[in-house]
Amino acid sequence: MTSTEPGHAPAAVPAPPPSEAPAEVPDPARAGMRPTKQRRAVAVALAREDAFASAQQIHERLSREGEQVGLATVYRTLSALADAGEVDMMRTEGGEAIYRSCSPTHHHHLVCRSCGRTVEVEGPAVERWTTAIAEQHGYAEVSHTLEIFGTCPECR
Amino acid sequence: MTSTEPGHAPAAVPAPPPSEAPAEVPDPARAGMRPTKQRRAVAVALAREDAFASAQQIHERLSREGEQVGLATVYRTLSALADAGEVDMMRTEGGEAIYRSCSPTHHHHLVCRSCGRTVEVEGPAVERWTTAIAEQHGYAEVSHTLEIFGTCPECR
């Protein structure tokens, strides 16, 4: 679960977030896709990212690390993983699609609008509220999107 | 970008019960822009729409009705009105920007994923929750986005 973050980290580095998140690696196979070398590379790269990343960023990172994966493949893989629910996708204010490897349970994100550091949060009450409101207006098959933005402690 | 609205003066008329009331026409002047014929045309067209509409749709509609307004102007106008808070903007799943003339108070949308029919909804509890969660994690200057999707009564 999402533990309360240690209020104030010691020597904090403001700019680039320390990429060292032990997130679980998305599994192409679990998404019904052939687990090829490229797809695995994308999955691993995404798992190492602790903030949302765009297809281009993942591609760039892979290239920098020597992994040769075509940009189109990165796009296809991320999109497929997202469709399969293996990763979460959201859009930047500019409309760009960004992805992140997350826990499989339903949750929302608290994102730092400066460095992108993300915390997964849950709100059962909100879930209930959205469903209730929707049904109250006669809407069925309810779903919703909810993101919270703010400036994280390190970026202030 | 519709962010958390700061406390409003107690005077004003309390927002009417969330229903499909005819939206008021966005005012370019109020947004600090010259009220030209084209801008007014865009504003009126948007006000007549009872669902979110894209720049292209507005442009097409205007053309169909004889109003000659350049596509670039439609884009510029909608974008400016959105920045000024005169209209609400959100993104389709495909990343396309869509706009709608809404009440000026902070609210969220319940959108029919089939016909686009939209209902404005309010949830004070949700507002409080997002702020609380964010601060609990040390995030400041909190804002959020929340949309509810479903199939409306007419589309079932």
Added chain:
DNA sequence: GCCGGATTGACAACGATTCTCAGATATCTG
């Protein structure tokens, strides 16, 4: 009416994403 800055519109330019298609691979079958 006249002037200068704001606005417009046709079209080029852009960036993100998708498509195309030949060649490389993974998986299955025997």
Added chain:
DNA sequence: CAGATATCTGAGAATCGTTGTCAATCCGGC
């Protein structure tokens, strides 16, 4: 393990929404 076959990949072209460019035009104040 070999062969057949469906899937996947990659490079570049093609899309698509959106923004930039810039001369012509318009709006509002004087």
